[in-house]
Amino acid sequence: MHMADALLSPAVGGTMWVATAGTIAHCAKKVQRDLDDRKIPLMGVLGAFIFAAQMINFTIPATGSSGHLGGGMILAILLGPYAAFLTIASVLTVQALFFADGGLLALGCNIFNLGIFPCFISYPLIYKPIAGRRPSPTKIAIGATLGAVVALQLGALGVVVETVTSGISSLPLKPFLSVMLPIHLAIGLVEGLVTTAVVSFVWKARPEILELTAAAKPLGALNLRNVLAGLMVAAVVTGGALSWFASSSPDGLEWSMFKVTGSEELDAPEEGVHHTLATLQEKTAFLPDYGFKQSSPTESIENSEPETSSWPMIDSGTSTSGLVGGILTLMMAAALGLLFKRRAHTV
Amino acid sequence: MSHHIVEVTDLTHTYPDGTMAVRGISFRIHHGESVAVVGANGAGKSTLLLHLNGYLTPQHGSVRIGDFPLTKATVQDIRKTVGMIFQDPDDQLFMPTVYDDVAFGPLNLGLPPEEVEIRVQDALVRTAVAHLRERPPYKLSGGEKRAVAIATVLAMTPDILVMDEPSSNLDPRARRTLIELLAGFHHTKIIATHDLDMVLDLCERTIVIHEGTIMADGPTLDIFNDMELLARSHLEKPFRLQGCPICSGELSR
Amino acid sequence: MSHHIVEVTDLTHTYPDGTMAVRGISFRIHHGESVAVVGANGAGKSTLLLHLNGYLTPQHGSVRIGDFPLTKATVQDIRKTVGMIFQDPDDQLFMPTVYDDVAFGPLNLGLPPEEVEIRVQDALVRTAVAHLRERPPYKLSGGEKRAVAIATVLAMTPDILVMDEPSSNLDPRARRTLIELLAGFHHTKIIATHDLDMVLDLCERTIVIHEGTIMADGPTLDIFNDMELLARSHLEKPFRLQGCPICSGELSR
Amino acid sequence: MAKIESAFFDLSYLDALARRNTCIHRLDPRIKVIATAVFVICVVSFHKYAISAMLPFALVLVLVMGLAEVPASYVARKLLIVSPFAVMVGIFNPLLDHQPLMQLGPIVISGGWISFFSILLRFSLTVSAVLLLIASTGFNAVCMAMVKLGMPRIFAVQLLMLYRYIFVLVDEGIRIHQARALRSFQKRGLSMKTFSHLVGQLLLRTLDRAQRIHLAMLCRGFDGTIRIQRVFTITKGDLFFLANCCTVLFLLRYFDLPLYIGRLLTRLLS
Ligand SMILES: Nc1ncnc2c1ncn2[C@@H]1O[C@H](COP(=O)(O)OP(=O)(O)OP(=O)(O)O)[C@@H](O)[C@H]1O
Ligand SMILES: Nc1ncnc2c1ncn2[C@@H]1O[C@H](COP(=O)(O)OP(=O)(O)OP(=O)(O)O)[C@@H](O)[C@H]1O
Numbered sequence A: 001m002h003m004a005d006a007l008l009s010p011a012v013g014g015t016m017w018v019a020t021a022g023t024i025a026h027c028a029k030k031v032q033r034d035l036d037d038r039k040i041p042l043m044g045v046l047g048a049f050i051f052a053a054q055m056i057n058f059t060i061p062a063t064g065s066s067g068h069l070g071g072g073m074i075l076a077i078l079l080g081p082y083a084a085f086l087t088i089a090s091v092l093t094v095q096a097l098f099f100a101d102g103g104l105l106a107l108g109c110n111i112f113n114l115g116i117f118p119c120f121i122s123y124p125l126i127y128k129p130i131a132g133r134r135p136s137p138t139k140i141a142i143g144a145t146l147g148a149v150v151a152l153q154l155g156a157l158g159v160v161v162e163t164v165t166s167g168i169s170s171l172p173l174k175p176f177l178s179v180m181l182p183i184h185l186a187i188g189l190v191e192g193l194v195t196t197a198v199v200s201f202v203w204k205a206r207p208e209i210l211e212l213t214a215a216a217k218p219l220g221a222l223n224l225r226n227v228l229a230g231l232m233v234a235a236v237v238t239g240g241a242l243s244w245f246a247s248s249s250p251d252g253l254e255w256s257m258f259k260v261t262g263s264e265e266l267d268a269p270e271e272g273v274h275h276t277l278a279t280l281q282e283k284t285a286f287l288p289d290y291g292f293k294q295s296s297p298t299e300s301i302e303n304s305e306p307e308t309s310s311w312p313m314i315d316s317g318t319s320t321s322g323l324v325g326g327i328l329t330l331m332m333a334a335a336l337g338l339l340f341k342r343r344a345h346t347v
Numbered sequence B, C: 001m002s003h004h005i006v007e008v009t010d011l012t013h014t015y016p017d018g019t020m021a022v023r024g025i026s027f028r029i030h031h032g033e034s035v036a037v038v039g040a041n042g043a044g045k046s047t048l049l050l051h052l053n054g055y056l057t058p059q060h061g062s063v064r065i066g067d068f069p070l071t072k073a074t075v076q077d078i079r080k081t082v083g084m085i086f087q088d089p090d091d092q093l094f095m096p097t098v099y100d101d102v103a104f105g106p107l108n109l110g111l112p113p114e115e116v117e118i119r120v121q122d123a124l125v126r127t128a129v130a131h132l133r134e135r136p137p138y139k140l141s142g143g144e145k146r147a148v149a150i151a152t153v154l155a156m157t158p159d160i161l162v163m164d165e166p167s168s169n170l171d172p173r174a175r176r177t178l179i180e181l182l183a184g185f186h187h188t189k190i191i192a193t194h195d196l197d198m199v200l201d202l203c204e205r206t207i208v209i210h211e212g213t214i215m216a217d218g219p220t221l222d223i224f225n226d227m228e229l230l231a232r233s234h235l236e237k238p239f240r241l242q243g244c245p246i247c248s249g250e251l252s253r
Numbered sequence D: 001m002a003k004i005e006s007a008f009f010d011l012s013y014l015d016a017l018a019r020r021n022t023c024i025h026r027l028d029p030r031i032k033v034i035a036t037a038v039f040v041i042c043v044v045s046f047h048k049y050a051i052s053a054m055l056p057f058a059l060v061l062v063l064v065m066g067l068a069e070v071p072a073s074y075v076a077r078k079l080l081i082v083s084p085f086a087v088m089v090g091i092f093n094p095l096l097d098h099q100p101l102m103q104l105g106p107i108v109i110s111g112g113w114i115s116f117f118s119i120l121l122r123f124s125l126t127v128s129a130v131l132l133l134i135a136s137t138g139f140n141a142v143c144m145a146m147v148k149l150g151m152p153r154i155f156a157v158q159l160l161m162l163y164r165y166i167f168v169l170v171d172e173g174i175r176i177h178q179a180r181a182l183r184s185f186q187k188r189g190l191s192m193k194t195f196s197h198l199v200g201q202l203l204l205r206t207l208d209r210a211q212r213i214h215l216a217m218l219c220r221g222f223d224g225t226i227r228i229q230r231v232f233t234i235t236k237g238d239l240f241f242l243a244n245c246c247t248v249l250f251l252l253r254y255f256d257l258p259l260y261i262g263r264l265l266t267r268l269l270s
């Protein structure tokens, strides 16, 4: 469920980037200040461990499909929230850069969705109160499973909200949610079970390791009020920024850019186009009974802004020119590529 | 019995990043032979061994185990015939108890429970670690881990044993025990190692690998007496053949 | 110079799970001595070594390095005096490039950049790996990694070198190079190992550990000729002495 | 080949590419990071239905890819592997958005299809840009550049250590995976129980390793801060590149080049 750059608007991507960068800076300060210097190599190697573990797939019982470890909860349990957040962020960064999982802009969203919830919601509010200082197999199982489920549900919610507010995908909120949440309920359960199994294994083999992290005061303890206050601020900032952009245009930056440049494509006459299209439509019957009126039901779900359909104009001249120019550009790119390839061979 | 023959013909393996680890290796090992594979770090020993039980399939050339060429279709059968023991027993022992670990293979073969029980017990007794049955593997000593790792393979009753550096990190006694254990098996044995003294004890034939090709293949003693060959392949005489430093005056008493 | 003396008195260490790894060990090592610590798997060698640079603090008994007893207050200084080389060089090379790794220690000492540069270059030259400066450690061969690991320690200009199984998993040539390298250092050296032939080449004194206590402490050759002692502590004669008909007493001189 | 091994290959392959020496490789990493960010932002800021206007960005990528000697086939393969999420979400657009947007002779194409292709194009452009950054710079240099650009140091250290130990741990993971595969026979999948033991075992070894690394650090005077001596210098050439690069990207972003060319051509032809 890694978000991709392609589905994000700059406004949403940028906002989440800022939120994530802020959290990273905060965690970095915390970790640095309360430094238990054992944690530095531990964080690095555990990050690499999550990486290796994620590449080993297991079979999900009764489904035949396979899954892998997410790792957020394991890290939180072993490292405490701040260090765990940094570790998750680093794993996602490497994945984004090397495996092209997500993308640069989407990195903010991905770290937020997969990091914030296990570290700052599930761990302090669910796992800790349940498993606490005196872990037992049952307590670990309940805490880890519940924590993983909640974290993944919130993460999925994040993905949906970010996608929908970006407006690149036409998916409406409700149906998207109704698909994502159940899927991630299942994934969360599996993640919880695996987390439980792995943590219990370690607990049985080397109980002192878990006890150490559970008792490690500086990094383990988390001031609840700070967390809530932080989340509130993040929510307000995010909400504010998003609604500002959303209200100015479905694609804030895009819209403002056009306004600035006064691009000419904007002022094609609406009436005429629709009229042409309507007649065209009747003739070709390519799209049988979908209305062209901007108030058609599907459209109103996807975008409440009336001006949506006003700017990407249909002008057969523009379409053809765009197509011709586009094809030409592509040909140029291909030729350039071939040229380099030839050169590489001769060298 | 022809079906314990191991025949490798013109085998080549290039890793995805372009490292040519094996570059055309051919040999033929007969039933019951005990063969050492030696060579420098990075010569390609481990890569070669991974082909013998089909973990890697030949990119070029072929591998025959007994009557079958190694292909996708035969690889499952071949894995039953060829048992592999890794350098680091920690890689091989991943179940919660020694019993579970040794039973893992037989259970996956789909054997009935009584048969599994018999095989596990037999394997543990042969490697002299029956008393460790219920212990978790990560609490064992280095030598014990190694013995259990061998038991996990024996429980599958392989005809051919393939081992990658089995004696590393063992103390002298544990190493001696291992050698005696291995000397007692009348399987075909293929051992990749840097421990040339162990080769002297266990293998009548030695294959020297250098940069992915076979540099020499012959009777162990002949090879260990060819100083020039040894030097070129980053090897030395086994210590026992090097001569006594005291008598030679290198060390004074 | 008294400050290179290593003195351990009645040292005891019990792990959290109750394993008594070290049970009252005492010895004294003088400046410039080269001492081997040998013993079975699990005898407590590594645990003992971990005390010498203060990674573990004595639960009972004491450790003195030079003029200072090892305590929380002195541990930082002692770590500058004692350089430690690990069994697995991957544990020791944790930075992105060889250069960064070797510079890590000097930078932590707060040295000025030019001095850091000099030390790094010097250490790399002494271990003959100056050409690897900009390479990432994970791309190096086993022998190269080991040499770089030693360079990281030398760059700190320690007075005492402590090594845990430095020769494991090396091919014979890489091992020989390592031995020559170590023979060239005139530091105090303490080496825990199973490679008794290396002990023969490098150490004039040997301490035998068995189940957390000292079984013997004396000149290397005396110890290696005491068959009963060796057998009791899971050891064997070094291979080079095993083959020698003169030393083994089969022939008299 | 198992997934774990192909992933390993990716890491080492990109690493090898990054060690080449071309004019792109020689640029200061900071410059490349900024240029990549500008590129990505320009691409994602196009409106939902943009296609042809984005194509010149592909031209820019191909140019850089050629200069940096990064094989296009590799980038293309990566794109295929990671595309599912974008495709899965994007494919709903044609189903939901029927607003006709384009007309090619007798055919009218709905906005849904256009935005779907737009998503695919964005996806290819942004992902390739990032791959290109790594393939021409290397991970360590990117990290150090980010530090200079204000990333917290401890996070950079975390990234560097993570990257360093991926190679070690994935190797360990591969061996455990091999050992299990050899005793599993027809049973292809890995049951959750076995998986957790396997991964638990790996985790235990990871924790032990972390302890040993910490010890190694302490032995070398580690006091909680990691110091790295690295000097980067931005040359005039670097600045020149950045300025040009940004100018080109902004121009391409504001002026729909293909449209102009197309207009010119169609006018000439008609
Ligand atoms: N997964 C891999 N990807 C790329 N290259 C690899 C991989 N595994 C091994 N190699 C390379 O292949 C070559 C042969 O490696 P191999 O492990 O077979 O050597 P070896 O003879 O077993 O060495 P050693 O004695 O150190 O175990 C080496 O250069 C090694 O770096
Ligand atoms: N972290 C630990 N927790 C509990 N027990 C441990 C730990 N580390 C080591 N031990 C135990 O302490 C004893 C001594 O271990 P140590 O590693 O010092 O032995 P060693 O002499 O170095 O053995 P080897 O030759 O195998 O390296 C062993 O019984 C071992 O199982």
Ligand SMILES: [Mg+2]
Pocket: B045, B046, B047, B164
């Ligand atoms: Mg090998």
Ligand SMILES: [Mg+2]
Pocket: C045, C046, C047, C164
């Ligand atoms: Mg040890």
